[in-house]
Amino acid sequence: MDLRRLLLRLAAARPHVLLVALPGATEARLAVEAELGRRGWPAAVSPADADVLLVAGPAGPALAAVVGRVWEQMPEPRVRVVVEVVADVSGTLDSAASQLASWTAARPEYGGPGPREQEHRGPEHGGDEHGGHGGGMEMPGGLPMADLGEDRDGLMLDRLHVALGPVLPDWPAGLVLRVELQGDVIQEAEAEVLDPGRGGSSRGDVPAAEDARHAAARHLDGLARFLGVAGWADPAARARRLRDDLLAGAEPAAVRGQVHALTARVRRSRTLRWLVRGIPAGERAVAARLADRLAALDAAVDGAPPAQPGPSRPPDLAALARAVVGAELAAARLVVAAVDPDTDLVAEERGARHA
Amino acid sequence: MPEPMSAPAALPLWWVVVLPFLLVAVAAAVVAADASLTARARGARADVLLPVREAGRLLVGQRRRTVAADSVLWRAGGAVLPVAAVLAGVVLPLGLRPVADLSVGVVWFNAMEVLAWAAVWMVGWGPNSALGLVGGYRFVAQGLAYELPHMFAIITAALGAESLRPTDIVAAQRGLWFVVIMPVAFVVYLISATAMAFWGPFDAPVGRDVAxxxxxELSGVDRLVFAGGRRLLLVVAVALAVPLFLGGGAGPWLPAWLWVAVKTAVLLALVLLVRRRFPTIRADRFTEVAWIVLVPLTIVQALVVALLVLNRGGAG
Incomplete structure (x- = not known):
């Protein structure tokens, strides 16, 4: 039908891209995010919202399985692409858009016998895992029932087994947080990085002795993701834009004024202070970690020598899991974003559980 | 109260057909304006066709199903939002006259917008997804926070006019706009209208942190209906602030309908800008403020207005 073709063409000019970042492929993720920002293509927040599934980096076996499940959950028309080499980003996105625009021609069965039933299973963007009980009983959809357990007020309530990540907006690459939820309070947590240590170098192109530009870009990236989780899209977008400028070759001194304006704006926000107040996140609270990040960012663009030039250590996943127990889901997301574990540095298979 | 005017109080019947299109057009303008602000922050080009692209994308998109979903509640929940928004819109004076001039228009409006509680919760519950459920419950918690201050704010305007009929409320502001004698109710109304449409900074129910x-889990036409309904609700809820507090179509030189349009546009622009100024306010923190600060404030505001009304010899 002509109308359908017209709508597909109109929509293909601005597809929603679900970016799956892999540990060790930060460089590819940053290149993709920069290109999406230039084009004004929105990042999808869930598989249901996505037209393009973009996998940044080479997926190991565990993440390949996750990507496959995410793909099954995406509504048609849909396109799946992989970016491994940074130079390919623009061409890959162009070809994805043209595949979407000519969807009817490429797939004549679309629009024929009605939409296929989409099954959604698995934990990849936080769907229920419903682990635990269920016994031999026949349950709706073959899913087991939730557990029961005492909540923090001593009431017997359902406990849902939910896996947060690895495909969540503003979430560390490859991280999975298996949590037991009562309402939206986390009762138990277990952290794991899927397919760790495949990227080789830490943080993609960032060398061990990090220069001011990369330090500033890294802090801007972390700040953008924190603000994204906190639901403050406007300064998050500005932070991303400055990050992209730096990585495209801008001198830190050239963006200093804008960075200072951004950090001042974030610091000034009484609302943000009120929202992040009193959320513990391991050794430092969320608010303190945010303040550290802002100070480090200011220092990086001011040309100060990096505060901690020592070798970066892999993140402490056990401590992260401990830090989210007892938190509400929203607070737990803030904790993870504030800690911002660098999953590129996780070397081998490791997990951590805390009850 | 005297009869407000001799002319027919309601718009001709064919406006019933025009109203949804009018509201959709305004909602599309809101989407375009908001997206162009977003594009500017990110350094990308603004796109005038954006609402059309997004709607078209969702129209040709496949509808998803999930395992063991409660399909009836899920689909119905999404459909309730736009229907409730348009039904609430019938009492909006578009100029001097609304589509339906109900004697209990304010109550009707409130009853329609409260349907959002059920709608969002049903959409969150339906797909059998943990994050969806969290979103649904977040909205219920948010509703507990905003609804009481919201109702006190509306009641204060009705009290000032001694009528629940929106056209009477407009007529009662001929001398002085209600925003002057009840500024607190006006501000609280705008805050709660934003929260009702779970628009930023009260967008935790559809937050990025819970995907x-x-x-x-919504895709295709289901997502279009839900997202569109949310924008319609925002437009209608914000637009009612004009007859309640800003004198409706009153103003020099311009015709009444144009004044209504201008005032509504200014309020919508304000709402769009406020969203950029604040991070998402979580229901747990908002409830504290709503009950400890906003509820007492709006009660005192209603009391002050009640005394003013008694003083001028009303409600006798």
């Missing part, structure tokens, strides 16, 4: 929350 879209109540809307996480």
């Amino acid at each position: 879209g929350g109540a809307a996480a």
Whole structure:
């Protein structure tokens, strides 16, 4: 039908891209995010919202399985692409858009016998895992029932087994947080990085002795993701834009004024202070970690020598899991974003559980 | 109260057909304006066709199903939002006259917008998804926070006019706009209208941190209906502030309908800008403020207005 073709063409000019970042492929993720920002293509927040599934980096076996499940959950028309080499980003996105625009021609069965039933299973963007009980009983959809357990007020309530990540907006690459939820309070947590240590170098192109530009870009990236989780899209977008400028070759001194304006704006926000107040996140609270990040960012663009030039250590996943127990889901997301574990540095298979 | 005017109080019947299109057009303008602000922050080009692209994309998109979903509640929940928004819109004076001039228009409006509680919760519950459910419950918690201050704010305007009929409320502001004698109610109304449409900074129910929350599993036309309904609700809820507090179509030189349009546009622009100024306010923190600060404030505001009304010899 002509109308359908017209709508597909109109929509293909601005597809929603679900970016799956892999540990060790930060460089590819940053290149993709920069290109999406230039084009004004929105990042999808869930598989249901996505037209393009973009996998940044080479997926190991565990993440390949996750990507496959995410793909099954995406509504048609849909396109799946992989970016491994940074130079390919623009061409890959162009070809994805043209595949979407000519969807009817490429797939004549679309629009024929009605939409296929989409099954959604698995934990990849936080769907229920419903682990635990269920016994031999026949349950709706073959899913087991939730557990029961005492909540923090001593009431017997359902406990849902939910896996947060690895495909969540503003979430560390490859991280999975298996949590037991009562309402939206986390009762138990277990952290794991899927397919760790495949990227080789830490943080993609960032060398061990990090220069001011990369330090500033890294802090801007972390700040953008924190603000994204906190639901403050406007300064998050500005932070991303400055990050992209730096990585495209801008001198830190050239963006200093804008960075200072951004950090001042974030610091000034009484609302943000009120929202992040009193959320513990391991050794430092969320608010303190945010303040550290802002100070480090200011220092990086001011040309100060990096505060901690020592070798970066892999993140402490056990401590992260401990830090989210007892938190509400929203607070737990803030904790993870504030800690911002660098999953590129996780070397081998490791997990951590805390009850 | 004297009869407000001799002319027919309601618009001709064919406006019933025009109203949804009018509201959709305004909602599309809101989407375009908001997206162009977003594009500017990110350094990308603004796109005038954006609402058309997005709607078209969702129209040709496949509808998803999930395992063991409660399909009836899920689909119905999404459809309730736009229907409730348009039904609430019938009492909006578009100029001097609304589509339906109900004697209990304010109550009707409130009853329609409260349907959002059920709608968002149903959409969150329906797909059998943990993040969707969290989103749905977040909205219920948010509703507990905003609804009481919201109702006190509306009641204060009705009290000032001694009528629940929106056209009477407009007529009662001929001398002085209600925003002057009840500024607190006006501000609280705008805050709660934003929260009702779960628009930023009250967008936790569809938050990015829970991958879209109540809307996480929606695709295709279901997402269009839900997202469009949310924008319609925002437009209608904000637009009612004009007859309640800003004198409706009153103003020099311009015709009444144009004044209504201008005032509504200014309020919508304000709402769009406020969203950029604040991070998402979580229901747990908002409830504290709503009950400890906003509820007492609006009660005192209603009391002050009640005394003013008694003083001028009303409600006798």
